[in-house]
Amino acid sequence: MAHLAIVGSHSVNGVAALHTELLKTKVLKDFYELFPERFNNKTNGITPRRWLRQCNPGLSALISRNIGDGWLKNLNRLSRLVPFAEQEDFRAAWREIKAENKGRLAGYIEKSNGFRVRTDSIFDCQIKRFHEYKRQLLNVLHIITMYNRIKQNPKATFVPRTVIFAGKAAPGYAMAKLIIKLVNSVATVINNDSDIADRIKVVFLANYSVSLAELIIPAADLSEQISTAGTEASGTSNMKFALNGALTIGTLDGANIEIMNEVGRENIFIFGLTTREVEAIKESGYNPMDFYHGCSELRAAIDMIAGGFFSPSEPSLFKPIVNSLLHGDNYMLLADFPLFLKCQEQVSLEYLDKEEWSRKSILNVANMGKFSSDRTIDEYARDIWDIKPIQVSL
């Protein structure tokens, strides 16, 4: 279908810079060589009216009070926030709004899932379709590792976390559904373990939708964008989160790369293999077992899933997950796990410094101008559709 579409089209575009490069050099290499002039990039964007003004009225009001409301129609205006990152009173006001949004989400969680979460914990969010390439499982392995660390060393200091998942699986995608089941099973064990004493809560919010995203995103401290490098065409929830002041933990994949370039390498948590490294390891013969044996905490987490720790009434329930990780691991979770763990430790450490975290949060929002869908649509109009905007008088 894609091949026919290319033959019949005058323009073919990827939706982030990396995606367009992969189309030209790998996925559609032959077509690029035939029709190089047809290929171009249009990095995705999001609308600031829904994904800031509507979903986060508190933050919108604070921003407009200080830099005006020109950002609603020209998102690059947000760069006027840069100097405010250095003002202590502005950072305090910024934190107060995040706290309100977290309280609002905590209320929803209590209503829908029946338990309380600590609003002083890191709200660590991964909300997107369930798919192996998006690696919700990598997030689960991190949660189990945090759990094991507290169990082994209950008195050590631990920065509390509320790990929030939301997302659907395609009806025929059995593995994705089993991963949802695992998230809920891990949540049941950890949330009810009194040794954890509310330091970790795992939340799966059912019926993910745009409306639910509008509630979760303004409350997020941390945005999980952890797909295997080379697999996520762009991502747009990465943009929504950063526009609402969450810091990103992510791989060099899709639009994460362009977000890093805009917000600055020091204001984002980047980890993991690059697209080239993923390819090189695959070529030389990837053996996930080497990583399983090379990292004792990873081995412990996988062994618990395999041994039925999270499914005592049906110990072999998650065998298909364990088998796919140990024999194949197409999305290289095991290779990236040690790097992810280290990066998450850095996140927890930095969260303790409230002022510095707030500074980074403000700088993320201030540098999100590029990711307005207004910019994307202008580029489609100019380069592909060959149409000009007209003035509409209201």
Ligand SMILES: *Cc1c(COP(=O)(O)O)cnc(C)c1O
């Ligand atoms: C933005 C959005 C997505 C896309 O999320 P990604 O993390 O970029 O895959 C999916 N579903 C809903 C409801 C969204 O709002």
